[in-house]
Amino acid sequence: MNSNRKIIRVLIVVSALFLALLTYLLYFNMFEAESVATNPYNRRQWDDEKYVTRGTIYDQDGIVLAETVEDGVSIKREYPYGRLYSHVIGYCSRVYGKSLLEREFDSELLGKGDIGIFQGDKKKGFDLNLTIKNSLQKYAYEQLRGKRGAIVALEPKTGKILAMVSLPDFEPQAESLEKNWNSIVEDESAPLVARAFSGLYPPGSTYKIVTAAVAFENGLSGQVFEDTGGFLKGELKVENFGNKKYGEISLERGFEVSSNQVFCTVGYELGSEKLLEISERFGVNKDINFDIDASNSRIEYKKMTDEDSALVAIGQGQLLVTPIHMAMICASVANNGNMMTPYVVDSVTKNETVIQKARPKIFAQPISAECADYLKELMVNVVKNGTGSRAAIYGIDVAGKTGTAENESEKDHAWFVGFAPADEPEIAVAVVLENSGTSGGDSAAPIAGNIMRKYLEK
Amino acid sequence: MKRANYRLPAYLLVLMNVLGFLLVFMANDYQLNVLYVGLGMMCLFLLIYSILVLCRMGDKYLVLIASMLMTIGVLMLCRLNIVTGARQIVWIGIGGIVFFATYTIYYNIRFWHRMWFLYVALGIALFVITLVFGKTVNGSRNWIDIGPIAFQPSEIIKILYVMFLSCHYSKSWEKPFLRVNPMYMTGIVTYVYILFLMLQRDWGTILVVFSIFIFMIYIYEETKWFLWANIAAAVIVALIGYKFLYHIQVRVGVWLDPWADVSNKGYQIAQSLFAIASGGYFGKGLGNGSPDYIPEVHTDFIFSAICEEMGVFGGAAVIILFFLLFYRCFKVTLNTENQYNKAVGAGLTLMFALQTFIIIGGVTKFIPLTGITLPFVSYGGTSIVVSFASLGIIQAISAIEDRKGAEALEQ
Numbered sequence: 050m051n052s053n054r055k056i057i058r059v060l061i062v063v064s065a066l067f068l069a070l071l072t073y074l075l076y077f078n079m080f081e082a083e084s085v086a087t088n089p090y091n092r093r094q095w096d097d098e099k100y101v102t103r104g105t106i107y108d109q110d111g112i113v114l115a116e117t118v119e120d121g122v123s124i125k126r127e128y129p130y131g132r133l134y135s136h137v138i139g140y141c142s143r144v145y146g147k148s149l150l151e152r153e154f155d156s157e158l159l160g161k162g163d164i165g166i167f168q169g170d171k172k173k174g175f176d177l178n179l180t181i182k183n184s185l186q187k188y189a190y191e192q193l194r195g196k197r198g199a200i201v202a203l204e205p206k207t208g209k210i211l212a213m214v215s216l217p218d219f220e221p222q223a224e225s226l227e228k229n230w231n232s233i234v235e236d237e238s239a240p241l242v243a244r245a246f247s248g249l250y251p252p253g254s255t256y257k258i259v260t261a262a263v264a265f266e267n268g269l270s271g272q273v274f275e276d277t278g279g280f281l282k283g284e285l286k287v288e289n290f291g292n293k294k295y296g297e298i299s300l301e302r303g304f305e306v307s308s309n310q311v312f313c314t315v316g317y318e319l320g321s322e323k324l325l326e327i328s329e330r331f332g333v334n335k336d337i338n339f340d341i342d343a344s345n346s347r348i349e350y351k352k353m354t355d356e357d358s359a360l361v362a363i364g365q366g367q368l369l370v371t372p373i374h375m376a377m378i379c380a381s382v383a384n385n386g387n388m389m390t391p392y393v394v395d396s397v398t399k400n401e402t403v404i405q406k407a408r409p410k411i412f413a414q415p416i417s418a419e420c421a422d423y424l425k426e427l428m429v430n431v432v433k434n435g436t437g438s439r440a441a442i443y444g445i446d447v448a449g450k451t452g453t454a455e456n457e458s459e460k461d462h463a464w465f466v467g468f469a470p471a472d473e474p475e476i477a478v479a480v481v482l483e484n485s486g487t488s489g490g491d492s493a494a495p496i497a498g499n500i501m502r503k504y505l506e507k
Numbered sequence: 508m509k510r511a512n513y514r515l516p517a518y519l520l521v522l523m524n525v526l527g528f529l530l531v532f533m534a535n536d537y538q539l540n541v542l543y544v545g546l547g548m549m550c551l552f553l554l555i556y557s558i559l560v561l562c563r564m565g566d567k568y569l570v571l572i573a574s575m576l577m578t579i580g581v582l583m584l585c586r587l588n589i590v591t592g593a594r595q596i597v598w599i600g601i602g603g604i605v606f607f608a609t610y611t612i613y614y615n616i617r618f619w620h621r622m623w624f625l626y627v628a629l630g631i632a633l634f635v636i637t638l639v640f641g642k643t644v645n646g647s648r649n650w651i652d653i654g655p656i657a658f659q660p661s662e663i664i665k666i667l668y669v670m671f672l673s674c675h676y677s678k679s680w681e682k683p684f685l686r687v688n689p690m691y692m693t694g695i696v697t698y699v700y701i702l703f704l705m706l707q708r709d710w711g712t713i714l715v716v717f718s719i720f721i722f723m724i725y726i727y728e729e730t731k732w733f734l735w736a737n738i739a740a741a742v743i744v745a746l747i748g749y750k751f752l753y754h755i756q757v758r759v760g761v762w763l764d765p766w767a768d769v770s771n772k773g774y775q776i777a778q779s780l781f782a783i784a785s786g787g788y789f790g791k792g793l794g795n796g797s798p799d800y801i802p803e804v805h806t807d808f809i810f811s812a813i814c815e816e817m818g819v820f821g822g823a824a825v826i827i828l829f830f831l832l833f834y835r836c837f838k839v840t841l842n843t844e845n846q847y848n849k850a851v852g853a854g855l856t857l858m859f860a861l862q863t864f865i866i867i868g869g870v871t872k873f874i875p876l877t878g879i880t881l882p883f884v885s886y887g888g889t890s891i892v893v894s895f896a897s898l899g900i901i902q903a904i905s906a907i908e909d910r911k912g913a914e915a916l917e918q
Contacts, residue, residue: 051840055726056853060837063723063860067830070864071823073873078788078819085784090769090777093785093797 065245082452089146098124104158104174106138106150108183109395114138115151126151130183133190136243137181137341137393145230149243149341150177150394155469157397157405167359172491175404180209180395188503192496196265198462199244199372202500203288205380205468205477207409208389211504213373215244241392246343249369253454253489254290254307254436255363255464258378258424261304262416263327264315265423273299280313285356287313287363290453290488304427305435310364316362321353324361329370330415331357331378332388337412339373365455375426376479377412379466382428382447383474386421388413429471436490437465440498445505446471447498451489460486467494469501476504516571516648517556520716523575524549527582527793529798534794540589548581548596555603564610565906566839572832573883573898577891579825579886583812584805591805591886598888602895609899613777614906620847623674624684626667627696633660633667634703661704661712662893666900668700668716669854676727677847686830690733693720708754711865717741721855726853762875771793775802779870782808782815783822790818807878811870825884826867833860839905848904856895 087094104114115138118125126141128134139149147155160174188202202212217240219233220226226233233240235356242248264270276282276295279288289295289309295302303311316324324349327334333346349367350357361367373391383386390412399404416424428448431437437449449467456462463485468477478500482494511743528545559570577599585592613619637660640651650657666815674680675689684692698721704713721741724734748755757772765773767782778801786796798804798812805812814822833856840852859882869876880890 052726052846052849056837056841056849059722059726059853059857062835062863063833063857064830066860066864070867070871071826071875074783074814074819074822074826074871077783077871082784082787085780088766088777089767091781091785092800093781096797158853440663 050394056190062131078095087146089142089144094146095143096150097161101159101172101174104176104182105160106177106179106180108179108186110183112183113133114179114181114183121402126223126462130187131222132218134185135218135221136245137179137213138221140221140223140226142226142229144223145156150440153341154394154397160289160399173399175397175399176392178395178396178398179391180204181213182210182211182504183367185212185500186214188212189500190216192499193482196327196485197238197244198485199248199483200374200478200480200500201245201376202216202476202478202495202504203391204377205270205375205382205383205474206389207350208377208380209395209409210373210391210393210413211476212500213393215242215248224320229346243341244481244483246339246341246371246373248481248483249344249346249371250462250464250483251366251368251456252364252370252375252463253452253455253464254309254312254364255375255379255450255452255466255479255489256368256490257304257307257312258382258428258445258450259322259327259331260315260362260467261300261427262331262420263319263323264300265420266327267319267323267414269300269315270423271301272300273297274303274308274311274314276308276309280310280317280359282289282313282317282356287359287365301427301430301460304450305430307431307436312362313359317355317359319358320355321350321358321361325353327415328361330413331381332374332413333368333370337371337374337377343488344371344375346374348505365450372479375466375481376463376477378475379479380474381413381415382424383468384421385418385476386414386416388415389413425471428467431492433465436488437467437494439490440465440467440501442469442498442502442505445469445502447501448474448499449494451494453488453490455473456484460484460485461488463487463489463491465489465497466495467497467501469505476501516568516575520552520571520574520578520720521549522542524552524577528585531585535589536588538589540593541585544581544585544589544593544596548578548599550782551552551596551600551603552578553844555606558607558901563746563906565902565904566835567910568835569839569898569902570606572828572835573894576825576828578834579813579817579821579828580809580881580886582793582800583809583816583884584886585796586816587805588811595886595891598891601888602891604891606895606899609896610903613903615901619670619673619851620677620679623671625682626671626674630664630667630671630696630700631703633664634700636660638703638706648829649709651710655913656888658889659887661707661709662889665712665715665719665858666855666893666897668696669719669858670851671696672720672723672854673847673850676723676850677845679847684701690728690730692897694733694737710758710815711757711862711869711877712864714877715858715861715879718782719857722857723854724728727850736886755917758875763870765872771803775808776870776872776876778802779808779811780872782811783819783871786815786818788818788820790814790816790821792816803878806880806890807885808870809881809885811869813884826863829863831884837900838899839908843904843908844911845907848907849879852904854903855901858897 103117115128134315139151141147141151158174193216200214203210217238219240272480276298278294287309357366361368390410392407395404432441432447436451440449447469448471452464454462463482466479468474478497480497531669532541584595649659726812761773765776769777782801793816796815798815801808834854843849866879866881868874882894
């Protein structure tokens, strides 16, 4: 029976079609469903808000930073400080979706999992209490106003974010956002990028902290170098900042004046393997587990040579870091070699009852306490009698490191990372001024100094 | 012990009904109507099934599987809108009557294979009526009103088309018609139908009809080139259609990237994908989702609603149920000795299978979306009644085989 044989073949084809359908359905659910379900056009995401009033967001002193105001049928998400928190809290628009904290803590703000009895006709979502100090945030914002760049201030012992500013920014209130969306998206200065944790910059000389750490571990402390004004190796030629020649100079003095020749030599002699290893210990190429999805700092070489290592040693080459990560590196020196996971949401509460509470966590222990002490001394000297003098605060020991990072454009990025007071650190700061064309010591150091002073004044 | 074989699935069906309707009852603010609807449907299924078993009407699983599919469909419809659900049950009742009527007629008449001309004439007459009196629903002009009820003639034409093809493939019709060889006649009739369907802009049915044609040629036609010629023709027509017909361009474009124009052209498919994606593996639970955001949710897009509330596993269960149904139908077809019945069985089975694949594939964005109904699950009088009629024919084919077996045994 010829036709039966062919009917069986057709049956096999039909079975294959159905199997493909089943596989596709499962594939879709495994790999595509999440991004589809969170598409801003999916109205289901807003269903909950008919029954739940979105939670309020407070700073560490209970100042309201975001709240939902309901007036009859209209439900509005209000941000009393406008742009100030656009790169921390984000936006919440029915047209363009949600971003940053509004997105990451969406289910908390909507009180998901709340099994309590609800009074009245509408439930209230959970509230977020941030680690940010509103007064410091405002002050930091003023310091950066009119410039492009980022400031991250955190508590070295805990990883609590005290202030986090990224500029340029945008007006997060939904109505205005929707009206200006096109001009915001098309703006070449990318106001939607939260530079503090999504921006990737070459760290320049601030990265010499990491290089100094590996030098210390390899017994190079106290070594004297011959500084002729620049590092030369084959094709590679790196000059000192301002074309200065330091002659005979120790590693420590090289750190204070930020000699490129000294640190390129260290990077070259120790080699790519050691540089890569210390970088990864400090969290490069790793996810920092921040509350908000952040970019990973990275070293991008297919195969890193010792020449590349000379460049990475001074924070150039294919090395890119986020400002928040630079603040973490600096804070790990302040915190005896313990790098804390940064966090911005301190607790989730419902009517002042704590539902979730963040606990400080050690993210990594890149260096020993001795090494941290050594680096701390170097950094104190940078501010005392080196490139970072403009970050000094009267009566308080400040530790820091400046950086002036070359990049694709003509104008350098100015960097400063530091902490204070040096012996009992309470605040660590990273400042980057994007394409400012000035040196870190001249422009970034005073801003960082001001912020630390402001915080320590209390 | 042998009898338990087919009783177990019947118990499962009852269990599914009881649990499902209790859920919908709770989700619908404890409206008693829901329970009446559920009870009505369960009685209907049990009645149909009892008649089937007591009168020894052939295969016992076909109706059980179809009933399970209808249960899922009606549960979903009741959850969406209790009135639609109740209406669907009326249609299922009518479908049941049509099922037994088709069964009896098909079982007792023995000259189906000689009437090819009648099938074509009826088919074309239906097409002409649709074109003249038809009304346009969702861009397809494929509905006609008779008094208070509307129906889709193209659904009936599909069955007639299969019966027409089978006349030739069972070798009961070998005389040329107006000097045209029957093989060419099947081609001509197919393309004329497709032309009519294009005028109605019923792309889904075109896809079903043409795929049936290709598979049937593959199974029966000994002339190899005819198969290849038709496949080539399909490719050429598809390419020309894509180049010149805005409709088809839009559909393919939306299939490739539904997100480019979500609020407009991609709206339907995007809403469908949102529903499926929001459901996850186990769904939001009956009554907890928002399937009412999907356009055409009770007809073409009912599968997406099932995925949202019963989960991807629920959707997979529906696909597997359909697969079991085709498997049974194929089995009936394979066991049939009568060549005409075999061809009809193969054609109708393919019709079910392809229609299911095209619409489920469409709403999940596996293939471009063309609107057709999901047999037994979607809401719709024509769809339910015609699906029942097709099932009645397959049931009759299986019973005819049993009858032969019994007669042989007596002799």
